[in-house]
Amino acid sequence: MKGFDVAVVGGGPAGSRVAWELASKGVKTVLFERSPQAPLRCAGIISTTAKMVLGILDELVLEELKGVVVHGPLGAEAILTAPVPKAVVIDRKRLDVFLRRKAREAGVEVREGVSVIGLDGDTVHTTAGPFRAGLIVGADGPVSTVARYAGLPRPREILVGCQAEIRAKPRYPGHAEIFLDPGIAPGFFAWAVPAGEVIRVGLATNQGRRARELLGSLLAREFPRCEVVRSSTGLIPIGPPSRVFTGRVFLVGDAAAQTKPLTGGGLYYGGLAASILGRLIARGEQHRYGDWLREGKVGEEIRFGLKMRRIFTDLSPSELDQLVALLRDPELGEFLVAVGDMDCPSRILGELRRAPHLWPLGLKALRALGGISRLARFLG
Numbered sequence: 001m002k003g004f005d006v007a008v009v010g011g012g013p014a015g016s017r018v019a020w021e022l023a024s025k026g027v028k029t030v031l032f033e034r035s036p037q038a039p040l041r042c043a044g045i046i047s048t049t050a051k052m053v054l055g056i057l058d059e060l061v062l063e064e065l066k067g068v069v070v071h072g073p074l075g076a077e078a079i080l081t082a083p084v085p086k087a088v089v090i091d092r093k094r095l096d097v098f099l100r101r102k103a104r105e106a107g108v109e110v111r112e113g114v115s116v117i118g119l120d121g122d123t124v125h126t127t128a129g130p131f132r133a134g135l136i137v138g139a140d141g142p143v144s145t146v147a148r149y150a151g152l153p154r155p156r157e158i159l160v161g162c163q164a165e166i167r168a169k170p171r172y173p174g175h176a177e178i179f180l181d182p183g184i185a186p187g188f189f190a191w192a193v194p195a196g197e198v199i200r201v202g203l204a205t206n207q208g209r210r211a212r213e214l215l216g217s218l219l220a221r222e223f224p225r226c227e228v229v230r231s232s233t234g235l236i237p238i239g240p241p242s243r244v245f246t247g248r249v250f251l252v253g254d255a256a257a258q259t260k261p262l263t264g265g266g267l268y269y270g271g272l273a274a275s276i277l278g279r280l281i282a283r284g285e286q287h288r289y290g291d292w293l294r295e296g297k298v299g300e301e302i303r304f305g306l307k308m309r310r311i312f313t314d315l316s317p318s319e320l321d322q323l324v325a326l327l328r329d330p331e332l333g334e335f336l337v338a339v340g341d342m343d344c345p346s347r348i349l350g351e352l353r354r355a356p357h358l359w360p361l362g363l364k365a366l367r368a369l370g371g372i373s374r375l376a377r378f379l380g
């Protein structure tokens with residue numbers, strides 16, 4: 001039986017990144033990816049900061065985004081535009097191929113088309129036979145086989161995301177459109193994002209069985225008669241499980257629900273966690289992974305996002321619409337464009353404290369969010 005220091009299960013962005021990090025530090029690593037040609041299940045939006053930190057090449061960028069158009073459920077609309085791009089839309093399928101290539105070049109044995117079907121002590125059972133590994137990294141997505149065999153719990157919530165790529169002209173070039181409409185995306189939101197030749201129109205919802213039908217309604221309402229090039233459905237985990245590692249098994253990326261609770265984006269947090277986990281394992285300090293998750297910025301932002309998500313999912317359509325209408329205030333818009341950070345949403349609160357001229361608007365927002373007592377109930 002072939003033996004490795006580490007077996008990584010899943011060759012998505014998180015798995016390839018851990019494996020690349022490990023092999024580049026001399027750790028003997030194997031990576032198993034069951035479906036290297038899987039359909040695109042991602043809008044591909046990341047901040048310009050994330051692009052830089054994760055070292056994503058310019059050639060993978062399909063679009064630069066300078067702003068966002070927010071549509072409320074009852075007709076309110078706000079357009080926020082920054083002087084320079086704050087986010088990019090990437091070619092996600094090519095990112096996965098690129099990262100697996102980097103892992104291979106660093107010395108990882110990449111086994112594509114191979115599924116992991118069980119774990120038994122230090123033996124990883126796969127469709128290509130058994131392999132021995134000292135440590136196992138589960139980067140196998142929200143419904144992780146590794147987590148199941150290691151007895152680790154599931155993410156707290158799993159949303160269903162459904163997305164179509166359509167051929168149409170962007171209605172707001174250089175902007176992502178967001179639809180905060182519980183009728184179209186119950187429990188989350190919908191989007192339309194220019195991505196080169198196509199627009200990615202999608203939604204995520206906590207009413208998974210209705211996801212396809214809801215996407216059909218969104219397309220019919222917003223982009224009637226458009227040509228759908230392709231579509232797919234995927235899962236978005238929200239809220240990390242209570243445990244993401246055992247003595248020899250470590251979960252990372254979507255398997256550990258390292259996503260932003262307010263947007264479902266997982267490329268940045270999962271990418272950061274993967275780099276850290278790889279470095280820690282290479283130094284023999286994997287026991288510190290839990291501290292990093294608990295005490296680091298990513299953990300802090302996920303906890304903040306979870307609280308904010310509880311507030312947002314409780315808002316009625318008219319409250320959501322009022323909030324969107326508030327965003328039209330030029331001073332507030334300018335402030336949000338200047339300090340808003342899609343990777344660290346909690347930053348806004350700190351900055352708001354230092355901007356007394358915006359406190360009256362802050363109070364209005366507080367009222368739209370249901371007042372102090374309702375907020376306290378969720379934040380407490």
Ligand SMILES: Cc1cc2nc3c(=O)[nH]c(=O)nc-3n(C[C@H](O)[C@H](O)[C@H](O)COP(=O)(O)OP(=O)(O)OC[C@H]3O[C@@H](n4cnc5c(N)ncnc54)[C@H](O)[C@@H]3O)c2cc1C
Nearest residue numbers: 010012013014034043044045116161234253254265266267
């Ligand atoms: C509709 C939608 C839109 C999204 N939009 C964005 C966005 O705009 N920005 C953003 O940052 N994030 C977005 N996300 C989230 C993002 O796609 C994920 O966070 C990201 O893919 C997580 O990467 P990962 O490597 O952890 O998992 P995955 O990308 O899911 O990779 C897991 C891999 O493991 C493989 N695998 C699973 N089980 C096994 C097994 N038993 N054996 C071998 N291989 C296995 C799978 O084939 C897969 O390739 C979106 C998600 C969805 C569903």
